[in-house]
Amino acid sequence: MEALLCRKLGDPTTQPDSSENTALTVSTSHPIPKLTSPTSIRVRIKSTSLNYANYLQVLGKYQEKFALPFVPGSDYSGVVESIGPKVTKFKVGDPVCSFAGVGSFAQFIVAEEKDLFGVPDGCDLVAAGALPVAYGTSHVALVHRANLKSGQVLLVLGAAGGVGLAAVQIGKVCGAIVIAVARGTEKVEFLKSMGVDHVVDLSKGGVIESVKSFLKTKKLKGVDVVYDPVGGKLMKESMKLLNWGAQILVIGFASGEVPVIPANIALVKNWTIHGLYWGSYKVHHPSVLEDSLKELLSWLARGLITIYISNSYKLQEANLAFSDIKDRKVIGKVMITFDDPKSITSKL
Template identity: 40%
Template sequence: MRTMRVHELSEDISVLRMDEVTLPPPRAGEVRLRLKACSINFPDILMVQGKYQFKPELPFAPGMEGAGVVAAVGDGVTKLKAGDEVVAGLRVGGFAEEVNIPADNCRPIPKGMDFIKAAAYPAAYLTAYVALVIRGNLQPGETLLVHGSTGGVGMAAVDIGKLWGATVIATSASDEKLKTVKARGADHVINVTRGFREEVKELTGGKGADVIYDPVGGDVFDESTRCIAWNGRLLIIGFTSGRIPTVSVNMPLIKGFSVVGVRAGEYGRRDPEAGRRNIEAIDRLAAEGKIAPHVCATFPLDHAVEAMRMLQNRQAVGKVVITMD
């Protein structure tokens, strides 16, 4: 079977190359998944560059999440059978036509979702759910400021924020991209290239945002500390700007806000029962039709680098997905 793999870490993601490999039979507790789609996430790029906290052994195929059809099951697997359509948490390995993974990492595709949307919703919505509901304790009537709102995790945060009854202010560096977020339900949109501190204060009557969702970092984080409300929660999702910011601790002391780190996957690894409940929550929302990712582009497997560059160059609006057929 074909797989796009990394044999050496590099800033240049074009080091990925197509390999032909033969998978062994699935081991006890595993299934072989014939992938139909795999979505791209920013950590996939960081892993190729050797910059992510999780560093898989070389060679490896990127791809944290996917959807497909069970092709075979190993000994002891009773809850899945060949032909089942599932969504899978992979961490790595998704840029491939097939993959052997633990059966426990698979679950049924939510009703009404195709393979492409099924591959694109888990990581983004799990991140948004854990950040806003579990870590951020977002309450109805609060104001939520979502940075990077035109990306996959940002759009998911807009959706979860609206579902939880918040007033959502969405930011991006592109007026054109913000039109999509506004159409999906954001109450207000702000182009951050002209700054956002004063506009957030104006929209909140001088109070500031109760919860700030920040996958960007850098200057955006710095300015966020200037427009957060008393008892606010500044949620650290990532650093797509490339700069990891710092904060003088007198700022949260004087303004009474919290800086909260969010790693949704690690949350589940450290507390598996809580992780299971969080996954069930987003799966339920998906099955009820309350959440669905915005997929802006799909690429075939042999164009995986092109797909990653779309994300890397800030051209994507929502999610980008690789398809295997």
Template identity: 45%
Template sequence: MQAFQCTHLGPPDELELNTLPDPTPAAGEVIIEVHAAPLNFPDVLMIEGKYQMRPELPFTPGAEVAGIVTAVGEGVTHLKVGDRVASFVQLGGFAQQAVAPANATFPLPNGVDFAEGAALPLAYGTSAHALLDRAELKAGQTLLVLGAAGGVGLAAVQIGKALGARVIAAASTDEKLELCRQNGADDTINYSTQDLRSALKELTGGKGPDVIYDPVGGKLAEPAFRSIAWGGKYLVVGFAEGEIPALPLNLALLKGASIVGVFWGEFAKRDPKKNLANLHQLLTWMGEGKVKPYISARYALADVPQALKDMAGRKVTGKAVIEPQR
């Protein structure tokens, strides 16, 4: 099979497209013929050695896949050869075949496109865990989503609406905000041209958002947290801007607010049954038309370096996917 490998840390152009032996499953694993593998911002950080997880070299990036099961390892009973599935593989997605843990792999309904299904495990899994488990978001509450046009951001917008919240989407361009409105956002803030705190004060009548979903970090974190409602929850999802913010803890005291970490990968590992329950809820919402991953770009396997450069350059909205069988 063909797969892109990171043989040394560096930029996307230095990844190598190599021919590797076809994989075989160990106990508790399945082999998936990969039809779609979404890009995620950690893919860019990982190949440059800037992510918290540093795999042993060489490795194949790509954290999630969708495709067809071609082999089943010992002890796997809920999946069989020929099943259409999606999975969180952590590594190995940018390849024609991937090894997947069976407990992180779930069947896809026939009507679900592989690219849309592949976006569920990480982006939608993260946002579902954040809003269902960590924030316990309720109908009628106000949710602020920063970086709302990205993969996890749009997922949070859609899930927030599915839960009955009022959703304020914040992003850096009017074009991105229009995409957020098309995906259910009630109100929008362009934080390149508007003052975030003033806009939030106006939109919420001075109350502030009950829940803040922040996958961006950097300079937006403090003004967002200063705007949070009394008793609010600030979800620390990631640091796409690159800078890890240092929040003044007196703000948490003054607002009676909580700073809540969201580490979906560790959650999925520690509580796979709850994670699968969240994914089944997502599939239910998808069937009801409440959740639909937005696929902005599709790339062939040979285009992985360019796709990662587009991701690093903030040119990707929603989800972009690699389609290795093209």
């Protein structure tokens, strides 16, 4: 089968096999994974999502390290190709989606039955492949951890990226007043089209003045929940907008700088700081992920959320997808697909 291998840690934006020193190589004869237990399932992958974490994995800067060589990739969708003798929930041909620590940048992957989710009838399978990590992260953060309520003010940093756009949509589903922060006209106009209540364009000024002006217009005191996948200076500025009793969701550090949240101010203002490493729930509290993804798939089927895919690439073009991530060109999600993405739909 075809698979994208990380043979050495390095820059994933360099074209695979362009030299002997490239980090990535495309194997056309990688072994097809075998079923590992009576309840395991082999999935023929239709699409797999690129996340910032995958970029860090290849660079060797992710919090988890993997033995070389490894196949990167996390969330994916596809069709059941083979099942173990004790599988009862799925049959060959069923559309499914899931996530893995590594391994989805390949034509086949093996997963346990309990880790797969059926994709509802009519849902786009490429969209389903973009759902677990980005939308799962934002859903667990906002719904499970912050318990976001209708009427609360939600500030989303990095709002045009994968997890940011997911947070924007989930915030609206929860009935929150959503303030989105992004940079550049294209991203700002897109976020406006998503129905956010206010958009801050960082290319035209800082976040504080813009948000304070909006809050004053709406007679609101401040921000109740800040969702931060960016870190750095932007988070430092955003703290000046938070209400007493506000919640800070620490999602990641796309800026490359880990922000310092003063404990004395958190004490005085009764802030709650949530660190969220979504993947660790699979080990420590898997039922949270299961309930979250089931609700998200239901929302997707009902049209409550829409997954925007800015670009889809073939496996051999993975470097272009990684470049989109690195250069922050992505609005929503970027995907690797193994079929024409326009022709892949769920048929239960």
